[in-house]
Amino acid sequence: MxxxxxxxxxxxxxxxxxxxxxxxxxxxxxxxxxxxxxxxxxxxxxxxxxxxxxxxxxxxxxxxxxxxxxxxxxxxxxxxxxxxxxxxxxxxxxxxxxxxxxKATPVSAKVESAGHWSQGLKVSMQDPKMQVYKDEKVVVIKDKYPKARHHWLVLPWEFISSLKALRPEHCQLLKHMQQVGDSMVQKCPDGQTLRFRLGYHAIPSMSHVHLHVISQDFDSPCLKNKKHWNSFTTDYFIESQDVIAMLERDGKVSVKDGTSELLKLPLHCHVCRKEQATIPKLKDHLKTHLPS
Incomplete structure (x- = not known):
């Protein structure tokens, strides 16, 4: 059956x-x-x-x-x-x-990036399109968001997270970075007419030690707020020679307490020190100091 x-x-x-x-x-x-x-x-x-x-x-x-x-x-x-x-x-x-x-067991569509945005320099320094110079110790890239007509970053191939991670054995590396930065200024077409500064942010937003080589015209659409301005025109910006001297003298680089508060200071012209109320007014004022 x-x-x-x-x-x-x-x-x-x-x-x-x-x-x-x-x-x-x-x-x-x-x-x-x-x-x-x-x-x-x-x-x-x-x-x-x-x-x-x-x-x-x-x-x-x-x-x-x-x-x-x-x-x-x-x-x-x-x-x-x-x-x-x-x-x-x-x-x-x-x-x-x-x-x-x-399809019936969906996963998040969010794609994890290579890392947090603060790690972006590690990616940029490997990008041939961003590189303008490199040797066995350092690489120079164009700042992705330049705050002036000429703005480069000199980065060591050796990963060093921040100024606080520097040790006496890094002195020669920092000197080499400064030499490369000076060479970039010498090769720049505006190197004779514009003033340049080489230095480090005391508390950088991006991980990996990097030396800023930046012209002092600050003529750039990427300069948009008080934080941008004060990070390059106050003691928040430490000259390259001062960092090397501190490392040779103390064996480390120290950042003063309250340094982050410098980013909140009023907008003062870096040439004549006149205070400006807004970024647009500051930019208009800066034009009066540009070489004719």
Missing amino acids: WLWAKAIRLLAITTCQRRFPHLYNQVTLKQGQKLHMVNQLFPYTVSFNEDASSPTSPREGSKPTKRPHQRDPCRDEAESPASKVATSSLQARAAYSPPLVE
Whole structure:
């Protein structure tokens, strides 16, 4: 009797498969395997464990299937190792399209960057388009957001996180960085008409020690706020020679307490020291000091 019922069931499935081949599929699993199926229409995953309760005799075929918590583990081990997965449209359609598991288990679309924005110099110094000079010790790149007509950064290939990480053995490296910066000024077409400064920010926003080589015209659309201005025109900007001297004298570079407050000072012209109310007014004033 059970063989006859099974034949009728398979005939019905085969007939439906011919009419709806995209909805029906039959999958045989070995004992211990699991099949994960995904509904294409809804964003959730349905997982079915093995059902090893297929009838092995006509008498057993008439018995109702036991619930999982009622199953006899000894009997399970003795039963047939293969089982049939139900062929409902939802299950068969999911089994027919296994690649959809990834779509039904979405992950965040956010792509992690190589690092925090403060680590950006590590990327820029490796970019040939940004490099204007390099040797075995340092590389010079164009500042991505220049605060003047000419603004370069001299970076050592050796990673040094900040001024506080400098040690006496770095003195020769800093001297070499200054020499390279001076060479950049000498090669600049405006090197004879514009004044330049070489120095470091006391508390830089970007990780990795870098020497600023910047012209003092400050004629740039990237100079937009008080922080930008005061970071280059107050004691927040430490001259390269002063950093080297401090390192040779003390064996380290110290930053004074309250240095960050210098960024909040009023806008004073770096040439005549006249105070200006806003950045636009300051920029207009700076034009009067540009070489004719």
